Amino acid sequence: NIGWSLNEKTELQAGWAGGDVADLFGGDFDANDVNYDVDADFSNPYLGVQLRPTGNWFTMGAGIIVPDNDIDVTANPEGGFYKINDTKYDANSVGALQGTVEHRNKLAPYATIGFRPNITNNFGLFGEIGAAYMGKTDATVTASNVSGDSIFIQNGEGDLVESPNETAQSVANLAERELEDKDYLEWMPIVKVGATYRF
Numbered sequence: 001n002i003g004w005s006l007n008e009k010t011e012l013q014a015g016w017a018g019g020d021v022a023d024l025f026g027g028d029f030d031a032n033d034v035n036y037d038v039d040a041d042f043s044n045p046y047l048g049v050q051l052r053p054t055g056n057w058f059t060m061g062a063g064i065i066v067p068d069n070d071i072d073v074t075a076n077p078e079g080g081f082y083k084i085n086d087t088k089y090d091a092n093s094v095g096a097l098q099g100t101v102e103h104r105n106k107l108a109p110y111a112t113i114g115f116r117p118n119i120t121n122n123f124g125l126f127g128e129i130g131a132a133y134m135g136k137t138d139a140t141v142t143a144s145n146v147s148g149d150s151i152f153i154q155n156g157e158g159d160l161v162e163s164p165n166e167t168a169q170s171v172a173n174l175a176e177r178e179l180e181d182k183d184y185l186e187w188m189p190i191v192k193v194g195a196t197y198r199f
Contacts, residue, residue: 001046009052013063017190018042028076031178033083034097036073043068044132046110061112065132071101073141075175081154084174088154094168095144097175101185105135112190124196132188139179143168 001015021042028037048063075082075098077091112130119125145168152160179185 003050009055011050013048013050013061014046016043016045017192018044018069029182031175031182033078034175034178035076035078036179037076039072039074041070044108048110052116057115057117059112059114059116059126059128061110061114061128061130063110065108065110067103067105067108067132067134069103072098073101073139073179074098075141082171082175084171084178089163089171090152090154090160093145093149093152094171095146097141097143097172099139099141099172099176099179101137101139101179103134103137103185105133108132108134108188110190112192114192116196118196118198122198124198126192126194126196128190128192130190132190134186134188137180137182137185139176141172141176141179143172 001013003011003013005011019042021040028035030036044065044067046063046065048061050059050061052059074096080091081088082091082094082097083089110130110132112128114126114128114130116126117124148167151163151166151168151171153163155161
């Protein structure tokens with residue numbers, strides 16, 4: 001980022017944060033009983049204000065992010081089944097469940113706290129932690145079985161039985177709703193560590 005100091009306690013900032021962040025949380029997550037592999041490409045330009053309320057190393061920041069994030073997900077069947085709404089769907093009859101997740105917020109507010117000591121007149125260090133509220137998500141999930149073949153579920157006795165009123169895409173639609181219900185996807189953590197140079 002680049003900052004413009006208005007006075008000793010207030011600085012305007014403009015910057016960008018992004019990249020493949022999926023590995024930061026292990027590259028997968030659970031939506032109820034379905035585990036998903038994640039491939040994410042984040043791009044988040046932002047504008048904000050950083051304050052030194054006590055005039056020392058302690059900082060507080062707030063601003064707006066303009067998110068442009070690609071989040072691709074692939075469901076992992078467990079024991080050959082996708083468990084959605086307490087029903088075990090046979091993964092072979094459904095096919096691969098793949099999709100995307102997109103945040104609804106076009107502008108996302110953020111807040112941080114941190115430290116920023118100056119080592120010399122020009123060089124310094126900084127660290128920040130915080131979060132941005134990205135809003136609810138919209139998910140799009142498709143199933144690779146587009147042939148219209150029968151969908152099978154596991155009954156209480158552990159046997160596979162046909163589910164005549166469901167298609168592979170209807171199962172994918174159920175997975176979409178479970179993804180959209182994940183509240184923790186509404187928040188994006190912010191962690192920064194680095195060096196500063198003052199002109």
